[in-house]
Amino acid sequence: MDIAIVGLPRSGKTTIFNAVTRGAAQVAAFSSQTKPNIGVAKVPDDRLQPLVKIFEPAKITHAEVTYVDIPAAPEGLGQSKGISGEYLNHLQKADALVIVARSFDDPAVPDEGNGIDASRDIETLLYEFTFADLGILERRMGRIKDNLKSARTTERDGLNREHALASRLKDGLEDGMSIRRQTLTPDEAKHVEGFQFLTNKPVIVVANVGEDDTSAAGDIEAQLDTQFGEDGILTAALSGKLEMELSQMDPEDEKEFRESLGAGESGLDRMMSLSYKALDQLTFFTCGPTEVRAWTVTKGVTAPQAAGKIHSDMERGFIRAEVVGYDDMVRTGSMAEARKQGVFRQEGKTYIVTEADVMLILFNV
Numbered sequence: 001m002d003i004a005i006v007g008l009p010r011s012g013k014t015t016i017f018n019a020v021t022r023g024a025a026q027v028a029a030f031s032s033q034t035k036p037n038i039g040v041a042k043v044p045d046d047r048l049q050p051l052v053k054i055f056e057p058a059k060i061t062h063a064e065v066t067y068v069d070i071p072a073a074p075e076g077l078g079q080s081k082g083i084s085g086e087y088l089n090h091l092q093k094a095d096a097l098v099i100v101a102r103s104f105d106d107p108a109v110p111d112e113g114n115g116i117d118a119s120r121d122i123e124t125l126l127y128e129f130t131f132a133d134l135g136i137l138e139r140r141m142g143r144i145k146d147n148l149k150s151a152r153t154t155e156r157d158g159l160n161r162e163h164a165l166a167s168r169l170k171d172g173l174e175d176g177m178s179i180r181r182q183t184l185t186p187d188e189a190k191h192v193e194g195f196q197f198l199t200n201k202p203v204i205v206v207a208n209v210g211e212d213d214t215s216a217a218g219d220i221e222a223q224l225d226t227q228f229g230e231d232g233i234l235t236a237a238l239s240g241k242l243e244m245e246l247s248q249m250d251p252e253d254e255k256e257f258r259e260s261l262g263a264g265e266s267g268l269d270r271m272m273s274l275s276y277k278a279l280d281q282l283t284f285f286t287c288g289p290t291e292v293r294a295w296t297v298t299k300g301v302t303a304p305q306a307a308g309k310i311h312s313d314m315e316r317g318f319i320r321a322e323v324v325g326y327d328d329m330v331r332t333g334s335m336a337e338a339r340k341q342g343v344f345r346q347e348g349k350t351y352i353v354t355e356a357d358v359m360l361i362l363f364n365v
Contacts (some may be wrong), residue, residue: 001068001279001296004094006200009120010109012208012240013100017069018242019267033199036090037069043272043283043294047356050330051292053287061293063283065275068094083132083198091129092196096278097203098271099125103220104210118207118220119227126228129198136195137170165191173199180232182192202278204271207237212306214261234274254275284357286310303351307361317365321347326356 007013014037017023021039053062063132070090083091091097102111144163145348151159165188172182178199184192192200205228207220217237224235242261246254247268258266275280280299284291284306297306303323308315325337328343338344353359 005098005099015240057292059291063294063296101208221332249311317363319362322360
């Protein structure tokens, strides 16, 4: 999973990035950063330790999520000048988008005289996403019209269908409906994926609140959910500065300090939960004396597709999967006992992987 973090200037997006990835990217009110910061966050998962106790592996590997802190928004963003060039390219490469909106007051970080309004800033960026997609659609429709002039009879039907689809998507965007909310057939959805439309990507909005305002985070999050939830957008409110400071601490010290502050769920845990939900992901495990590892796949994948996540040869030469549910694995305490109790199943190519499956893949190439 590659998730891009974006925000207007002085939103604190890099602070949020550091909090989630436990990174140390430069944070400044007037950043001159031109290249994205890339950080890999290990997904916290309490289910790994019981598996480690059973298998005593040489290595433990958490699932990972890559977050990309996109450089400062280009000049003119939010003024109907649109997203284009390298900035657009960064966003299109991402599987999902996180919008960080400022909801804190700090004299050291002036707000450019516009006042602090997280909802306004979120709407500004959502509008820019729409504007970018409209530009892509208009250019594509223009090319289709040019191609129709010299198209063969056998090509015209396909071009006309694509033009009709693009026109329908454009009308929906102009009516305020993101592409992810528009009704598409499976074939249309597959075709649309190739264009990497921004309004077709999952979106998480994060209100970056001040350290002294964490008690109001729940109310702020609820307000954002009311405003943006109908568009399939997930919401959070957290203090980037506080979470960044806590993320640099030793885990045990962080836990103790967080409890003393009443800070609750960590920003990392919250962002991971939302990232998985936004991208419809689940976790399965592979276990043995060499390694206990968590893997991330999209819900609905088959056993061979999950095997392909481990290695392409496993998908190509898939024979079967031996599967036991996590709870049964922990309860029985060993592979041998799981087999003895009849909870270790043999599954074929059509098996749909479920959350926390412990899987052993058999393959031959």
